[in-house]
Amino acid sequence: MADRLETLMADIDEPVSLMHVCGSHEQAIAKFGLRSMLPDGLSVRMGPGCPVCVTNMPEVDEAVAIAEQGATVATYGDMFRVPGTKKSLADARADGASVEVVYSASEAVELAAANPEEEIVFFATGFETTAAPTAAILDADPPANFSVLSAHKYVPPAMEVVAEMPDVDIDGFLAAGHAATITGYGLFEPFVETYELPIVVGGFEPIDVLLAIERLLEYVRDGKAGLENAYPRCVSKAGNEQALETMWDVFETVPGEWRGIAEIPGANLVLRDPYAEYDARRRFDVEPVDDGPDPLTEQCICGDIMAGKADPDECDLFGEECTPSNPVGACMVSSEGTCKIWDEYGGHPNL
Incomplete structure (x- = not known):
């Protein structure tokens, strides 16, 4: 599979940035060191995929x-x-x-x-x-x-916002297989048509993730926008109606x-x-008093991380003031948060 990704990137001959929108995908990528298999010029970043x-x-x-x-x-x-x-x-x-x-x-x-x-x-x-x-x-x-x-x-409206951000250049999206089990993969057809970007629905085993990346690269190489279900054992076009x-x-x-x-x-x-x-x-009365955020919280770059603009190790707080035992931002709290995952698997989880 690594050789196949290398061949595809050689045919593309320019950097490619893919985004997944699921913490479970980030867990698989980090835990199994999948970024170490990616060829030069290919990046896979996590978007707003941690609820x-x-x-x-x-x-x-x-x-x-x-x-x-x-x-x-x-x-x-x-x-x-x-x-x-x-x-x-x-x-x-x-x-x-x-x-x-x-x-x-x-x-x-x-x-x-x-x-x-x-x-x-x-x-x-x-x-x-x-x-x-x-x-x-x-x-x-x-x-x-x-x-x-x-x-x-x-999720779909958030993907649209990311696709429209001028400083986020995404070439394709890896969509979450478990959400698509409910919604069906046909949900993404309008997105593909509007933004002319490929979407591949993928599962969560390492081979599932790599297969989805391979299919996305094939779309990028061919200069095509398309929609594909690479998780057919769980996902249908209509979903759970x-x-x-x-x-x-x-x-x-x-x-x-x-x-x-x-x-x-x-x-x-x-x-x-x-x-x-x-x-x-x-x-209930749910209008709490808003005294403004803690100054340390204002230094957190979780928003940029979830928009695919930055990695956790680019945050000055990561691993210092912000740790799983003392989280400053939400990305360090959740098991699906990029910062928590990267902390667990050692900074930039690239093996």
């Missing part, structure tokens, strides 16, 4: 405010220590608030059913892969003491700020009016 990392500070602040009002906030483990403007949920729990780590939306519903006298708020994060299960539990008539604070995101129907019955898209990147039209998922009774933003 925890793009959760905006005010969204974390909302969850903290709800917890401080006496409700129990349940969320995924990756969100527990993500800094808000002043506090993380971990800080709130240390100050006496009730915060529980759960592994699924259904587990949060079970927590509500087991504690009918308490308000249980599921701080829901993630892309389409987790938005669909959140929608399913809301569609199944959860307990009256259960509500959702949605920080779910929708029942899951999609439920997801769009429950959620609608609105503009939203992605942490460190931009306000992106149609990229945040919020509950539709028929599900208003389960909307934590309508049930």
Whole structure:
């Protein structure tokens, strides 16, 4: 495979920059040293593919405010220590608030059913892969003491924003196989037509990633824009139609700020009016006081990293003031964050 990539790059005869939009892809690339197999002139960078990392500070602040009002906030483990403007949920729990780590939306519903006298708020994060299960539990008539604070995101509009950034020159995208299992790969057809860039949907084993890179390079070599599913054992063109129907019955898209990147039209998922009774933003006062970010946080370049403009080792805080045990930015908190992955596998994970 390395020889094949070398041959393709020799035919292209100019630098090529590819972007993936999934923390699981970055984990595979770093863990297995796949960048060491890439020929000179080929770079593969991570874009806005970590849902925890793009959760905006005010969204974390909302969850903290709800917890401080006496409700129990349940969320995924990756969100527990993500800094808000002043506090993380971990800080709130240390100050006496009730915060529980759960592994699924259904587990949060079970927590509500087991504690009918308490308000249980599921701080829901993630892309389409987790938005669909959140929608399913809301569609199944959860307990009256259960509500959702949605920080779910929708990936395609973010890819459009990255493709339009004048200082980000991307030649092709590696799309996430697990999200496409829900959405189907046909979702990307308008993007390919509009931006004339190739997209290949790929899986997460090393050979899956390398195959997707190979197919992208073939498109670049041929000067063509195209869409290909390199993960057919899991992904179809239409996706999981029942899951999609439920997801769009429950959620609608609105503009939203992605942490460190931009306000992106149609990229945040919020509950539709028929599900208003389960909307934590309508049930609680979630307007926390904004005193401005910590000065150290302002030095964090997570936004540039998630936009593909910089690597973690270009940040002055990386491995110094910002570590997994003392994260400054969200990219160092999540297991899908580029900084956390690079720290785990040794700086620039290039073997």
